[in-house]
Amino acid sequence: MAAKKLGVIGTGDFGRAFTIRAQLANLEVVMGSRDPTHRHLECIDPNLSKTTVLDLMDCIADSDLIIVAIHPTNYKMLSRFKDKLKDKILVDVSNCSRVDISNAEFLFSETGARVVKAFNGLSAWALQSESFGGSKDVHICSDDIEAKLAVMQLTRDIGFTPVDRGNLSAAHAIESETGRLFPEWAGPTAFAWGLFFVYTMWTIARMFMREKIIWSEYPLTRLNPAVCTTSVSLLACCYLPGEFAAFFQLYHGNKHTRFPNWLDKWMKSRKQLGLWSFFFATFHVLISVCVLASWNLGHFYEIDYKMYTVNTNVTIPVPSEFRFFYIGEIMLLMGILSYITMAILAVSSIPSISTRLNWMEFTFLQSYLGYLCLSLVLAHILILGIRYWLRITEVFLLLRSFTFISCLLPILVLLLKLILLLPCLYIPLQRIRKGCEMKTPWQKVATGDENNVSLMAITPV
Incomplete structure (x- = not known):
């Protein structure tokens, strides 16, 4: 991964778990918070005692790839940093909360950054537990191929398996999948x-x-x-x-x-x-x-x-x-x-x-x-x-x-x-x-002069 540091915006359960997982993979991580002076993370988890917590602006400036681990309703807050986020890779980890547009597309509209959808199928427990018995597949989609490849490498670095789901338009389907109860079993x-x-x-x-x-x-x-x-x-x-x-x-x-x-x-x-x-x-x-x-x-x-x-x-x-x-x-x-x-x-x-x-x-x-x-x-x-x-x-x-x-x-x-x-x-x-096509007696056979050429079959130049 080409980033100077991995940034994690949000100090909640998922943000802390992702930070610890990345640090175990020998990645340098900095966390971002609206009020960093009151975030005593070492009191919650001793593994975070050496983690640097900065305000949002410094966290964005110090990172090239940023995990956005905040609620989608707070994405508008990031629009203040639109100029600084222009060349940054933002990873949306949220699940479906709106009908008309996916959270990842909403994040892109608010920031204009290189948005990647990933990690929404993982919980904080899955990130912290090596005995986690669920799927280790991480579905990833983005319109920016280079950003998607960087996130796929990050996924491998922290011990999961990336699954390419195509363009960012697939984000709505990826977000909805986590909220359905055995959809194939109904x-x-x-x-x-x-x-x-x-x-x-x-x-x-x-x-x-x-x-x-x-x-x-x-x-x-x-x-x-x-x-x-x-x-x-x-x-x-x-x-x-x-x-x-x-x-x-x-x-x-x-x-x-x-x-x-x-x-x-x-x-x-x-x-x-x-x-x-x-x-x-x-x-x-x-x-x-x-x-x-x-x-x-x-x-x-x-x-x-x-x-x-x-x-x-x-x-x-x-x-x-x-x-x-x-x-x-x-x-x-x-x-x-x-x-x-x-x-x-x-x-x-x-x-x-x-x-x-x-x-x-x-x-x-x-x-x-x-x-x-x-x-x-x-x-x-x-x-x-x-x-x-x-x-x-x-x-x-x-x-x-x-x-x-x-x-x-x-x-x-x-x-x-x-x-x-x-x-x-x-x-x-x-x-x-094996791929052969066979004519059957009950199929209609087109009649007419074999030398006639259908004008509909000619592609105009």
Whole structure:
């Protein structure tokens, strides 16, 4: 960094934390305050005992790169030093407080300086704590390339990672991002819990249909099918949009045509849907362990009975031995393998893990391993439920079965995947994804004389 000294205007929590962080990086820092004689910073933090605190004019004069750590409402105060700030680099670290214009653009309009937006995603705690577990990315934007490069170097010097976001016009988006609560999770979360609510209502409806209402079993035992079906449906919804996208590309014969908005949003929500699927799968595993009671032992065990005579005329069977039979073992094996596979998919989506994977490794885990997980889940459900489906003759009774409902989406996803693996579709799809454009029979072909030249296609000189 080419500055003589790093200036920090503002002696609040952020200004003090930034100063300490910069000093630990062996940078020379001077702080600016409207009333420097009453700023006894060493009483607040002993690390600031040797820090020089000047008035605003001297701080600006003594620094080339200045961190503006004051509230945006006080930016007008800096307009008094407009002439001195003309060639200075001002770094706006504030977050969104106005609708019409970003704080960084407002600072530029008030000072005319070389304004850079940066560090607004960091808190004072993040600057002072080495054990800070959040992102170390610092989003930076500015219209002055040289000033932006200086701030990016400063970011590296104090131990963070700069991310170039372009011109200063991006400042409003950078400021707004810190005030939104999980913006990418709103839609997938509403869908996941909405689906769970629908399945939960269906479990209640089933109890009324069977005229056997035992509310004492509902908090866990009767809720478990809804939890399982939600998990399976969400997992299938992770892979269904990718197949729709493949058919969309085959239809248009290229990969450049933009997906419809609903499909584009669905594609971008797959990670969130997958993690919610893993959440409900974990919930299902815990419930299944807790409610493994006598009424469902028949799914897993063969039971040997011994006959005991009571009095002289009554003989009753008493269970004497429990042992797994092969169907129960296979069903549990499929369930365990599918859960372990789903756990691997969830872990590989963590940013610190996914950034260490190359594209081929990430694709293998999230695509091939994902379809394997879906197949294992389907096998787990089929082994459990297909024995009972064969006894049902009425369609409505079949739809009352949660094991049957759980299989519908996974079967659809795997069937579409098998169709896309047919050579007549797989080969063209791979060519399209490599950038080739293919003509399809249903696309309109322009007719006319090939020798005619369209005047609209000629660029005037």
